[in-house]
Amino acid sequence: MAGARFYDGLHPTAHAVTLRASSAEVVALLADGRIVARWPVPEIEVVSDPWHEPHALMVCPRQPGARLAVEDLAYREALAVLGANMSRAAPRRSRVTPVLGALVAALVVTVGGLALLVEKAPDVVAPYVPHAMERRIGAAVVTAMQGDAEVCEKPDGVAALQRLVDRFQVASGYQQKVTVKIFDMYDTTMVGGRERKRRVINAFAAPGGYMVVMSGLIEHADGPEELAGVMAHEMGHIVHRHSVKALLRAYGFGLITKLLVGGFSSDVGTVTDAGGLLLALRHSREAEREADRTALELLDATGMRADGLARFFGRLLDEQGGKDGAQQMGVFSTHPPTKERIEATTRPATGAPAMTAREWQALRAVCD
Amino acid sequence: MSDASPATAALPPAWSATPAPPAPKPPVQVAYDGKLGELYVIYLRSLLLTLLTLGWYRFWGRTSVRRYLWSHFSAFGDRFEYRGLGLELFLGFLLAVGALLVFEGIVVGLVWWAWGDELPAEIGMTDIMTWALLLVGLPLLPVAQYAGWRYRLTRTAWRGIRTGLKGSSWTYGGKAIGWGLLNAMCMNLLTPMRDVSLNGYRTRHMTFGNLNFGFAGRAADIYGRFIGFYFLNIAAWVVLFIVVAIVIGGVSSSVGSLSFEQMMERLANPTPMVLLVFFLVLFGFYTLVGLMILPVRCWWMAYSLRYMVSRAWFDRLQFVTGVSTRQIWGFLVLNYLILIFTLGLGGPWVMHRTARLISQQLWIYGEIDPAAVAQALGGDTGVGEGLLDVFDVGSV
Numbered sequence: 001m002a003g004a005r006f007y008d009g010l011h012p013t014a015h016a017v018t019l020r021a022s023s024a025e026v027v028a029l030l031a032d033g034r035i036v037a038r039w040p041v042p043e044i045e046v047v048s049d050p051w052h053e054p055h056a057l058m059v060c061p062r063q064p065g066a067r068l069a070v071e072d073l074a075y076r077e078a079l080a081v082l083g084a085n086m087s088r089a090a091p092r093r094s095r096v097t098p099v100l101g102a103l104v105a106a107l108v109v110t111v112g113g114l115a116l117l118v119e120k121a122p123d124v125v126a127p128y129v130p131h132a133m134e135r136r137i138g139a140a141v142v143t144a145m146q147g148d149a150e151v152c153e154k155p156d157g158v159a160a161l162q163r164l165v166d167r168f169q170v171a172s173g174y175q176q177k178v179t180v181k182i183f184d185m186y187d188t189t190m191v192g193g194r195e196r197k198r199r200v201i202n203a204f205a206a207p208g209g210y211m212v213v214m215s216g217l218i219e220h221a222d223g224p225e226e227l228a229g230v231m232a233h234e235m236g237h238i239v240h241r242h243s244v245k246a247l248l249r250a251y252g253f254g255l256i257t258k259l260l261v262g263g264f265s266s267d268v269g270t271v272t273d274a275g276g277l278l279l280a281l282r283h284s285r286e287a288e289r290e291a292d293r294t295a296l297e298l299l300d301a302t303g304m305r306a307d308g309l310a311r312f313f314g315r316l317l318d319e320q321g322g323k324d325g326a327q328q329m330g331v332f333s334t335h336p337p338t339k340e341r342i343e344a345t346t347r348p349a350t351g352a353p354a355m356t357a358r359e360w361q362a363l364r365a366v367c368d
Numbered sequence: 369m370s371d372a373s374p375a376t377a378a379l380p381p382a383w384s385a386t387p388a389p390p391a392p393k394p395p396v397q398v399a400y401d402g403k404l405g406e407l408y409v410i411y412l413r414s415l416l417l418t419l420l421t422l423g424w425y426r427f428w429g430r431t432s433v434r435r436y437l438w439s440h441f442s443a444f445g446d447r448f449e450y451r452g453l454g455l456e457l458f459l460g461f462l463l464a465v466g467a468l469l470v471f472e473g474i475v476v477g478l479v480w481w482a483w484g485d486e487l488p489a490e491i492g493m494t495d496i497m498t499w500a501l502l503l504v505g506l507p508l509l510p511v512a513q514y515a516g517w518r519y520r521l522t523r524t525a526w527r528g529i530r531t532g533l534k535g536s537s538w539t540y541g542g543k544a545i546g547w548g549l550l551n552a553m554c555m556n557l558l559t560p561m562r563d564v565s566l567n568g569y570r571t572r573h574m575t576f577g578n579l580n581f582g583f584a585g586r587a588a589d590i591y592g593r594f595i596g597f598y599f600l601n602i603a604a605w606v607v608l609f610i611v612v613a614i615v616i617g618g619v620s621s622s623v624g625s626l627s628f629e630q631m632m633e634r635l636a637n638p639t640p641m642v643l644l645v646f647f648l649v650l651f652g653f654y655t656l657v658g659l660m661i662l663p664v665r666c667w668w669m670a671y672s673l674r675y676m677v678s679r680a681w682f683d684r685l686q687f688v689t690g691v692s693t694r695q696i697w698g699f700l701v702l703n704y705l706i707l708i709f710t711l712g713l714g715g716p717w718v719m720h721r722t723a724r725l726i727s728q729q730l731w732i733y734g735e736i737d738p739a740a741v742a743q744a745l746g747g748d749t750g751v752g753e754g755l756l757d758v759f760d761v762g763s764v
Contacts, residue, residue: 005446007528012577013738014446014527047451052410052432053439054401055447065743067528069447096405103412110419140494259419261712268712 009065118252138208157366160359205237228354229309236294400727402440428454452523511541535573
């Protein structure tokens with residue numbers, strides 16, 4: 001005998017009823033003894049969720065829509081043993097504190113494991129990304145980068161640069177063809193209230209073995225050794241598939257934080273995005289160091305003069321008046337401090353030239 | 369009124385013998401008896417499973433949380449019931465994703481048919497697809513919202529009688545977009561009209577059994593207070609800017625020796641001291657906004673909410689909330705801060721606070737007439753709130 005509430009499923013009335021249950025049937029009686037429900041146990045279904053709801057809700061197809069609600073814990077236990085279909089009547093709530101502790105521990109382990117996976121897996125997975133896919137992404141990146149810049153296509157110059165890069169590619173053991181593209185790109189800066197337009201000094205490695213060289217780099221390089229140093233550095237990015245690793249890492253980090261913070265608020269997303277960006281920048285600086293190291297190895301392997309890279313960095317630093325932009329940007333910088341890179345890459349001026357004088361002349365004129 | 373007593377005396381005996389009408393029953397409150405710890409167990413468990421399944425468990429997890437919340441709310445001694453299924457949410461999500469894929473396929477097909485290979489290389493197909501999605505997605509948001517409410521209401525029951533939401537989510541979406549555009553063009557001066565219109569549509573289409581809820585709000589009733597809020601809000605911003613200007617002026621004269629670049633360099637290579645100063649400045653700014661702008665906004669929102677609730681009715685029931693400016697501040701601002709500072713892990717705490725606020729501040733006057741309300745037939749919407757999930761809004 002226990003108190004329960006009966007809903008007839010037709011009107012919003014609650015009848016306080018007393019239950020009489022046996023293994024054959026459950027009977028609900030009003031206070032005046034009238035029977036409002038007489039349900040055979042095998043036909044009863046418990047529709048409530050014993051983990052999340054504080055009552056057992058029973059229904060029976062003999063009275064469609066009608067419900068019997070029981071809250072008394074002991075009585076719910078008693079109902080549960082009446083039949084297999086009644087087992088959900090029993091409460092299945094666990095004690096909060098130990099379960100919370102276990103859940104928090106499991107979450108810490110899971111999040112830690114996933115974070116480690118996102119951190120380490122790209123290094124393992126990146127070489128197995130199909131080259132065709134990498135190539136497609138790379139082509140899109142290069143197109144986006146090009147913007148409205150002209151492509152420099154003088155055959156002699158392009159061939160000279162391609163020969164240089166091909167030597168690095170062979171020495172590096174990278175299995176795929178490396179495609180070099182030269183963009184004639186300008187940026188404008190305000191100098192003393194006057195706009196000054198100058199060529200962009202930069203080079204990029206995109207996924208799929210694309211290497212983009214801005215015309216300003218060729219113009220600005222003091223001799224083929226400096227250019228060769230930078231090309232070897234970009235080849236380092238390609239060999240280590242840094243761009244694919246960065247993409248995989250960004251995707252993984254985004255997935256985890258999205259799962260963790262859910263759809264609560266886009267501002268929470270902004271906070272985690274900022275965290276992801278800082279993390280990506282840290283990886284980016286590490287990738288630059290790795291590319292610098294590989295550049296020196298490639299220059300050594302091809303027997304070229306290896307002093308160009310440090311010299312190039314040194315001149316960049318001098319032109320900024322000794323102000324180290326990367327140092328100033330600190331944790332927000334994509335590159336390590338230039339001074340640190342110079343120290344790490346300084347080499348003696350010995351070895352074979354990177355290209356012949358004729359090749360260098362052709363390359364210098366590639367955008368004319 | 370000296371002639372009142374003879375009039376009373378002149379009443380026929382039968383009239384005066386009628387028993388006094390029963391004293392009106394005191395209003396009842398909606399009760400919530402959930403516990404924060406239990407809610408956290410449910411939430412963290414589903415978070416763990418969501419992580420382990422890379423997101424696929426979330427539909428079932430969300431359903432568990434709803435079952436817990438709904439069934440711990442009660443009115444007149446009877447608990448609410450949530451009978452939605454995780455599977456429904458999952459199928460709804462798949463349907464919505466499928467529909468979007470078909471839509472994007474059509475877009476790509478049309479673009480290809482119109483331009484073919486002549487599409488300029490700078491315009492990527494992915495850009496076109498993203499823009500198409502945004503163009504369609506933003507107007508669809510209120511439509512999805514209404515469909516989501518309908519899903520949740522059709523899965524909700526009290527005393528064995530289902531609730532529901534009639535009306536068309538497309539009509540609602542159209543109204544929401546139309547009012548949004550019109551209001552933006554009128555510098556937000558139409559806000560009361562928009563709110564009353566949208567809220568009225570929602571409320572009037574809500575059903576319990578076979579009866580609709582009613583809504584008797586009129587924008588004119590709240591316009592006076594809104595205009596007050598409107599100009600107070602502007603004044604608060606002006607004062608805020610003056611205060612910020614004075615503070616910045618004072619600070620810059622004391623750290624005038626630091627150039628902008630030097631400051632940036634210190635920020636980029638943070639020492640604990642720099643971090644402390646940075647966070648103090650940030651905190652100061654937010655405190656100013658919190659003290660000057662948000663109270664004005666909360667004052668208006670509390671007033672608007674009290675009005676909207678009090679103008680809703682069902683059968684012989686009337687609803688009242690006495691929610692105060694401070695409570696709305698706690699609801700909006702504190703909940704927001706909790707979510708930000710816990711990176712979302714404060715979610716259950718926020719749900720718990722919200723549930724408690726409802727139980728403290730929702731009063732029901734009158735009694736339901738069981739004979740007047742009957743179970744409605746049909747009214748089921750099949751699968752879940754797919755579009756809503758695709759656009760990633762709403763967590764409960």
